[in-house]
Structures are given as structure tokens and as C-alpha cells.
Amino acid sequence: DKDINYSEAVDYTIIGIEPGAGITVTTERAIDQEEGYESLAGWNLEQPSTTAMVTELEAAIADEEPIIVTGWNPHWKFAQFPDLKYLDDPKGIYGEAENIETLARQGFEEDNPEAFKLIEQFYWDVEDMEDIMYESSETGEDIDDVARQWVEDNQDQVSEWIEGVEEGNGEEVEIVSTPWDSERASSGVLAAVLEEHGFDVTVTPVDVAVVFESIANGDGDATVAAWLPFTHADFYESVEDDVVHLGANLEGAKIGLVVPEYMGIDSIEDLEP
Ligand code: PBE
Structure with missing residues (x-):
């Protein structure tokens, strides 16, 4: 739904994983104003355990609540929740398939x-x-x-x-x-x-x-x-x-920001600072 301000709805917060993970370091770099990531200015990155992230993701999906997580493949959650997708990353901070x-x-x-x-x-x-x-x-x-x-x-x-x-x-x-x-x-x-x-x-x-x-x-x-x-x-x-x-x-591994399809946003650039 394009009329909802999803950035506000998720309280400008990405649910990440453990400090020190490559995906955590990359997401911090994007938020800390790497060029092209102005849409993430001032966002928070929570750094719970991976298990806690998955629990939050499951709860959000059960209630069709908006949520943005750091996600990667291979991971079973993509088999369990077929409706998850990567947000487009036009400036490529998360890279391509690796x-x-x-x-x-x-x-x-x-x-x-x-x-x-x-x-x-x-x-x-x-x-x-x-x-x-x-x-x-x-x-x-x-x-x-x-x-x-x-x-x-x-x-x-x-x-x-x-x-x-x-x-x-x-x-x-x-x-x-x-x-x-x-x-x-x-x-x-x-x-x-x-x-x-x-x-x-x-x-x-x-x-x-x-x-x-x-x-x-x-x-x-x-x-x-x-x-x-x-x-x-x-x-x-x-x-x-x-x-x-x-x-x-x-x-064929990959990392990025991941959302449930029902949120109807496609790109990191659709977010708001
Ligand atoms: N991961 C899974 C790790 C590597 C394996 C993508 C969460 C990371 O360093 O981000």
C-alpha cells in the first residue's frame, strides 16, 4: 500500500542481527550516510541475535505488520516464508549474488x-x-x-x-x-x-x-x-x-534488506529519512 508511510510505521528501525556480522557492518555503513543511502539517514539498526530477529519476523508476518530485516540466502526462512523479498539496492552496497x-x-x-x-x-x-x-x-x-x-x-x-x-x-x-x-x-x-x-x-x-x-x-x-x-x-x-x-x-549467496511482499515497497529508495 503506497499510501502508508512504512518508514514511520517501522519506527525508522531495521531489525538486524549480531554486531560484527558482515551484513551488520554493511547496513551500518549505509545508515551512516554512504552516498546514495540518504533514505536511511537517522535510521536505527537493532542488533539482536539471529534467532530473535527471526522470532520478530515471524510475529510480524503472523499479524501482517510492517517489518524490515537484514536477510540473506541461503537461509531456510525463504523456504518457510515465500513472500519475503529483497528491497532493490540501486547503489549496490549489498553487492550482487556472491x-x-x-x-x-x-x-x-x-x-x-x-x-x-x-x-x-x-x-x-x-x-x-x-x-x-x-x-x-x-x-x-x-x-x-x-x-x-x-x-x-x-x-x-x-x-x-x-x-x-x-x-x-x-x-x-x-x-x-x-x-x-x-x-x-x-x-x-x-x-x-x-x-x-x-x-x-x-x-x-x-x-x-x-x-x-x-x-x-x-x-x-x-x-x-x-x-x-x-x-x-x-x-x-x-x-x-x-x-x-x-x-x-x-x-549464489546474497545479503540485503528484506521485507514481506504485503508491504508493497520495492526499493531502499522508497524509504524516508
Ligand atoms: N550472514 C550469514 C553472515 C555470514 C553468514 C550473512 C549473516 C554475515 O557475516 O553477515
Whole structure:
């Protein structure tokens, strides 16, 4: 409904997620007057947990209330609520479709060439990741367990990742990750495959900044949690020369401002300061 002032209706507030997430940093930049985002001048960005954001989103949709959240794909909420959409972002601060990419520490390939090779060969689709996230949210089953089951059920795909990789002998592999469901799914699947293949794997979820720091300083061996080239651009640039970049493990990720269709607004530029 174009006659409603949605900016006022949502109290000039975007429901975001945790401080330190790439999407939080990007949204703060837009609000802090990056050129072309005058429509967001003076807006507030709430920074609750992702779980709390989703709860608020569910409540708003149940009552057909207006709400603007920070959203991303892959995420099960797009399967659960088909009427969600991204607001157009004509100045492109949130970027286009991007990849989730794999990074390793320098020296990891020499120290553990077989685990390195397996991690380098890990590649899957948005649908695979979303299946795991959606099943976990529907059944309440822990993502790690769903991920392990997925590995059992998808041995065809797994066989491509382990091609030419020799069995490990209990060598330790430190995977660093972030706490979001998307990365719990990918790191969980990768860990299950590595373990099946004889490696002793630890997955440590940390803040985004720490993911990049720990690969650069060698505390972690590898991560499959880098959203590039947009969402984690700043974090990546600061360590670029100190990490080994193994390319995409998933193509077609995206972030932005998300609203329910019933609000009838299309663009960030439809908002008012
Ligand atoms: N996310 C999910 C994270 C990365 C994974 C989009 C919320 C972010 O840094 O914004």
C-alpha cells in the first residue's frame, strides 16, 4: 500500500542481527550516510541475535505488520516464508549474488596435503545447504546431526570431494567457522566427511573478524565460511596476503534488506529519512 508511510510505521528501525556480522557492518555503513543511502539517514539498526530477529519476523508476518530485516540466502526462512523479498539496492552496497569461499592457512597444504585436497574439493549447491537448514528448523534436530545424516545420504556427491584423497591417520584439522546455520551446515558436513576419512576434526565457531584473523595467523587450518567478494570484503582485504584462497564452495549467496511482499515497497529508495 503506497499510501502508508512504512518508514514511520517501522519506527525508522531495521531489525538486524549480531554486531560484527558482515551484513551488520554493511547496513551500518549505509545508515551512516554512504552516498546514495540518504533514505536511511537517522535510521536505527537493532542488533539482536539471529534467532530473535527471526522470532520478530515471524510475529510480524503472523499479524501482517510492517517489518524490515537484514536477510540473506541461503537461509531456510525463504523456504518457510515465500513472500519475503529483497528491497532493490540501486547503489549496490549489498553487492550482487556472491560466493561462499574456502580459505586455508599458509603451510596447511604442506603439513596435511590430503586434508587440504579434500577441503579444496568441497563444493555444493544452495539447495543442498538449504535442505539441511530447513530440516533442522522443521524437526528441531541439531544441525550437526542433520549434516552427518546428509553425508550418509549423499555419498555420490561426497565421492567427488574425496576423489584422490588418501585416508588420514588421525591428523588434527582445525576448521574455523561462524555461528550461523548456513556455516554450521557447511562446516558440519565437511567435518563429517573429513572424519569419515580418518581425520580428527574440530570446528570452532567465532566472530567473522576472528575467522579471518585465525586463518591468517595460523591458529585455524581452514574455513568454508567466507562470503565474498562483498559481505566479508573488509575482513578479507586485511588478511589477503596471509591466507591461501581456494575459491568458491557454493555459488549464489546474497545479503540485503528484506521485507514481506504485503508491504508493497520495492526499493531502499522508497524509504524516508
Ligand atoms: N550472514 C550469514 C553472515 C555470514 C553468514 C550473512 C549473516 C554475515 O557475516 O553477515
